Amino acid sequence: MASSGNLGNTSEETFDMLCSACKEQNINKEAEKYCVDCRDYYCSECLKLHSSLPALKGHKLLGKEAGQSRQLPMVPTERCERHDFKTVDMFCQNHDQIGCGTCIAVDHRTCQDVFYIPEFLKSRANVIPEFLQRMKNIENKFKEFLKTFSDEIDDLKANKQREIETINTFAKKLEEKIKEAQRDAISKVEERYDKLMMKINRDIDNIKREQETFETTKGFIESTVGNNSQAFVAMKLNGNKIATTEAASDGIAKIKLGRRVHFTLDPKFDEISKERMCFGYVNIIPYSFEYKGTVDIKLNSDTNSCDIYGSCVLPDGSILFADRNNENLKLIDGVALTVIDHHDLKTMPWDVCCLDDKEVGVSLDNKKKVKIFNVDQKLFYKYELSFSFSCRGISYCDNILYISDWESIYMCSLDGSILKTFASNFTPSSIYNIFVSKQCNSIFVSSEFGGKALCLSSQGNISQIISNEIIWPRGFATAYDGKVFAGGFLSDNVILLNEKGEFENVVIRKGLSRPQALCFNCHNGCLYVPSINTDSVQIFELE
Missing domain, CATH: 4.10.830 (30s Ribosomal Protein S14; Chain N)
Structure with missing residues (x-):
């Protein structure tokens, strides 16, 4: 206009x-x-x-x-x-760069595909719309990301609430159990109190009856005192009654008083009350570990580099390593992560496992023995068990020692009696080590010389073969919820298996070199991974 x-x-x-x-x-x-x-x-x-x-x-x-x-x-x-x-109006397709005419003349004079931008776009009308659509797609992705992460926050909040409810539900059940135990204890106190009171009241009633009889007799005799003859007759007639009453008083005098009701706390609950109570452990699912550093386990007296063949975590959080090269056991403080004690075995250990009541068992393959130690901030030798077979892998569950030689697994009592033997037909090569799940439902077996990891039933039958995600397993460790960590010596990884031996996921793949004899400390959520011929143990903590 x-x-x-x-x-x-x-x-x-x-x-x-x-x-x-x-x-x-x-x-x-x-x-x-x-x-x-x-x-x-x-x-x-x-x-x-x-x-x-x-x-x-x-x-x-x-x-x-x-x-x-x-x-x-x-x-x-x-x-x-x-x-x-100059305006930026030229495009070099060979280098995918734009510039002014001077830039093109200086930097792209030998390039074949150089275009004036307006002319270039005439034949390629879809370039701008496609780029705009690309930006739109990115924008949509970020919107989706924000929604996904926002939903994740909502899910995480709901997850937190569910877990808190689980704790509260357990606490209520525990509270009800405590109240029930409290009611039972009070009832027993009341019952014993009632019995004592009933006896005392019976004694009081008896005293009153004897007293009443005595007073009646006494009154009758005293009424005749003015007549000595009559008094003498009354005395003789009632002498037996006075004697009976006198004997009754002697008996009453012998009744022991001072009995009191006393409640004694069950020693198990006494121990619980002295310790900090822990309902359970909090962990992130799926398992994700972060490298936290190393702990140096080499002793001044060690003449060789450390080679850990076995490890276990004790109930107090301390860690025990079996060093084959230096023929000793090393006890590590679970908090300070320092060697607090060691024991020279004078022979090479193969594996270790935790028993009940702060005890550990150490397998000595060359000696065909298992040595038992008590552990309380120090290692105290207790006794040893001798066998006719080479003792390599060792595990423990429900008062039974599981010991393997090259070919078989033996179930043994703590006095060394062999209860059952699993034949060697489940593995084509020698057994390296074994692990029994907490519920005793599965036995995990690793084979030497590149063999596979096997999961056996409690009867010794193969229920699972684990081979795709792990190569040459050396060492198993208990995880939360009955699950099991397995270390791959040649695959340089740690994987997670469920109790049936089914693969769940790889928890550590980077930063490992020939892992073996790993152990998991549920107290602090740390996985300790020794490697062959190294003087330090890597530590990975649950994120």
Whole structure:
């Protein structure tokens, strides 16, 4: 639409488009050009000034009709960083780079596919829409991410509430059990109290009856005192009654008083009350570990590099390592992570396992023995069991020792009696070590010389073969919820198995080198992973 020229003191001539600079000064002047960069219209006079300024000389000038119709030609307006007065209007397809004409002449003079951008886009109309769609897709992804993470927060909050409810439910059950035990204990106190009170009341009633009889007899005799003959007769007639009453008083005098009801706390609950109670352990599912460092286990007296063949975590959180190269046991403080005691075995140990009541068992394959130690901040040798077979892998569950030689697994009592033997037909090569799950439902077996990990039933039958995610397993460790960690000596990883031996996931794959004899400390959520011939043990903590 044409613009009227009635502006200020200017002429009343009508023009299609006014000069923007003149219009600011209330001057009615027809525009000649449109500047794409300034987004303004200029008359011939203002255009001269515009073109004379160095900073504006490189601007794109078009006919005023282009600006008026708002359908500007597809020309770049971006200034070149290297050549200030040039616009970025060239594209080198060979290097996928844009630049001004000078950039192209200097840096891409030998390139074959160089285009003027407006001409390039004429034949490729889909470039901009595709890029816009790409940005739209990214935008949608971020929206989806925000929604997903927002939903994750909601799920995590709900998960937290469920776990707290689980704890509260258990606490209520425990509280009810305590209240029930309290009621039972009070009832027993009341019962014993009632029995004592009943006996005392019977004694009191008996005393009152004897006293009443005595008083009656006494009164009768005293009433005859004025007549000695009659008094003598009364005395003789009632002598037996007085004797009986006198004997009764002697008997009453012998009744022992001072009996009191006393409640004695069950020693098990006495121990619980002295310790900090722990309902259970909090862990993140699925298992995810973070490397936390190492613990140095080499002793000054060690003559060789450490080679840990067996390890176990004791109930107090301390850790025991069996060092085959140095023929000793090393006890590690679970908090300070320092060696607090050691025991020289004078022979090479193969494996260790925790027993009940702060005891551990150590298998000595060359001696065909298992040595039993008591552990209480120090190692105290107790006794040993001798066998006819080489004692390699060792595990313990429900008062039974599970010991393996090269080919078989033996179930033994703590006095060394063999209760049952599993034949060697479940493994084609020698057994390296064994592990029995807490519920005694499964026996995990690792085979030497590149063999596989096996999961056996309690009857010794193969229920699962684990081979895809682990190569040459050396060592198992108990995890939470009856699950089992297995270390792959040649696959340099630690995997998680359920109690049936089914693979669940890889928990550690990076940062390991020939792991063996790993153990998990449920007290602090740390996995300890020794490697072959190293003096330190790697520590990984649950994230």
